[in-house]
Amino acid sequence: MKIVVPVKRVVDYNVKPRVKADNSGVETQGVKMSMNPFDEIAVEEAVRLREKGAASEIVVVTIGVAEAQPVLRTAMAMGADRAILVQTEAALEPLAVAKLLKTIVDRENPGLVIMGKQAIDDDMNATGQILAARLDWPQGTFASAVSVENGRITVTREADGGLETVDLALPAVVTTDLRLNEPRYATMPNIMKAKKKPLETIAADTLGVDLAPRLETVTVIEPPVRKAGIKVASAAELVGKLRDEAKVI
Amino acid sequence: MTTLVLIEAEGASIKKASLSAVAAARVFGAVDVLLVGAEGAQEAARIEGITRVLHADSTPPLAECIAALIADRAAQYDHIVSAATAYGKNILPRAAGLLDVQPITEVIEIIDADTFVRPIYAGNALATVRSRDAIKVLTVRNANFEAAKLGETASAPIESVSAAVEIPDARFVGIALTHSDRPELETARVVISGGRGLKDAENFKLLEPIADRLGAAIGASRAAVDAGFAPNEMQVGQTGKIVAPDLYIAVGLSGAIQHLAGMKDSRVIVAINMDPEAPIFGVADYGLVGDLFEVLPQLQAALEA
Ligand SMILES: Cc1cc2nc3c(=O)[nH]c(=O)nc-3n(C[C@H](O)[C@H](O)[C@H](O)COP(=O)(O)OP(=O)(O)OC[C@H]3O[C@@H](n4cnc5c(N)ncnc54)[C@H](O)[C@@H]3O)c2cc1C
Ligand SMILES: Nc1ncnc2c1ncn2[C@@H]1O[C@H](COP(=O)(O)O)[C@@H](O)[C@H]1O
Secondary structure, eight states, X not given: OEEEEEOOEEEOTTSOOOBOTTSSSBOOTXXXXXXXXXXXXXXXXXXXXXXXXXXXXEEEEEEEOGGGHHHHHXXXXXXXXXXXXXXXXXXXXXXXXXXXXXXXHHHHOOSXXXXXXXXXXXXXXXXXXXXXXXXXXXXXXXXXXXXXXXXXXXXXXXOSSEEEEEEEESSEEEEEOGGGOOOOOOOHHHHHHHTTXXXXXXXXXXXXXXXXXXXXXXXXXXXXXXXXXXXXXXXXXXXXXXXXXXXXX | OEEEXXXXXXXXEEOHHHHHHHHHHGGGSEEEEEEESSSOHHHHTTBTTOSEEEEETTSOSOHHHHHHHHHHHGGGOSEEEEESSHHHHHHHHHHHHHHTOOOEEEEOEEEETTEEEEEEGGGTEEEEEEEOSSSEEEEEOGGGSOOOOBOSSOOSOEEEOOOOSOOOSEEEEEEEEOOOSSOOXXXXXXXXXXXXXXXXXXXXXXXXXXXXXXXXXXXXOHHHHHTTSSOGGGBBSTTSBOXXXXXXXXXXXXXXXXXXXXXXXXXXXXXEESOTTOGGGGTOSEEEESOHHHHHHHHHHHHHO
């Protein structure tokens, strides 16, 4: 079975994002960029499925600028076999991303797509569900455990009140939650090896997909800053303040 | 203009988060609610300000089925809304995919019928976006909208509906619900959360008597969940639950931006941490620097005094 893993290049999760002065978006120039943390988990899970014998080939795909190539190399250093860059300068929305991913999935014909539940820049949590809908495949979102057997996948999902289990026919789309696994670090020899693995570039506008944005960004602002309050010296003083000043207990 | 709101029941009651979604949707005009599952229709019919209840009592609780059901009747609506719970976030984007619509998730403010505010970058920026889609598909954060009220009588008509489409092969196996007598995290008036500073699952229980005393829900940082001190559905943050209670008490957690994203809109924040430099103090109205193992028993005693 082949696995396709879509990965996104985002502002590193350790960086404090800054809103641009003209309120058009968040500053990404000169900022450290990395693979979306949920997508690292997706790559790791794909590699583990191959190690268990449930998968034979792992293809990573990103949709974005040429500078996203290092993210694909990182995924290959973690164990992916080859990579596809669908190149575009446009910042695409999940709907357009899902449509582009569908063209890749149609071409690659994988048994499983495993991807992040959420990109930590747009925090949309939508691309996997949209892709599954457009492929007419079943979906196992927010996965904290998966197992593949007899052409089906069992997914343990992080639901509102506890853990839910669904059993899906393959091919299917799975989106990862944080507790699915702990991604490995790429070792130096694997980083060297990844440099020689195949990386194909396809121009996004050759795929026959309507990429016109559906959302217009009116403005992006900093949220109101919350000011630090006071320090109290004891639990008794704290309870007094909560009762008499804040009146919340 | 009519809006379809996907609501959710727990037993025979409608979840509070769903009632907030209904209240948010009412600004657009008339509201139909869609309820999937055997129970809850009677209470749904009591929600004030709705036109009717569409009840899909035999549809399995799967995104594949529910999204198809929504897409099937979407032509009658110009907005499709649900709470931004794990339930809504699983289903609505799939429905949007079927409808060729770009969904707008985690809405915190509705400016007008096409324009919405949503946090991005873990709440470090707020984006106002205007949708060009004919149908708007939204999930809304319940903390930002009052809940719709329940009337005395079940006055909205209940109409039975079912999906007329083939769905992909998916089976619902089951759900292991974590039982708790405490209030729901997302809608509790008081939340007390613990972090890695609690050290182990046994110590994490130190929060319980205080939660009992305050009628509080218990939350956790991701580190506490990862270390097995608390189950995953207790996680507060960018990738966990978003809460905005009247009082949030953070115990032994540092206040990473991903955690703050889930609680910084609380009305009053208290931080208990032994590191005076911990970032949580930067957002706390009341900070207490100290060893939580000394402070928690004192806090309990002071509350009882
Ligand atoms: C993509 C992504 C998403 C994430 N999503 C979330 C999320 O949704 N929610 C979330 O919480 N995190 C999330 N995280 C993790 C986040 O970055 C932090 O790692 C996490 O919040 C830290 O948890 P903590 O504060 O409990 O632990 P720590 O940062 O280790 O803090 C422990 C604190 O306890 C204090 N302490 C220790 N002992 C005592 C004592 N005896 N008395 C008093 N104080 C004591 C210490 O001073 C310290 O400040 C995410 C990370 C990533 C990469
Ligand atoms: N530009 C992209 N290229 C490849 N994968 C993407 C891209 N954008 C989103 N994804 C995938 O979709 C997931 C969810 O993203 P989102 O719906 O934007 O929160 C991410 O974790 C990625 O796996």
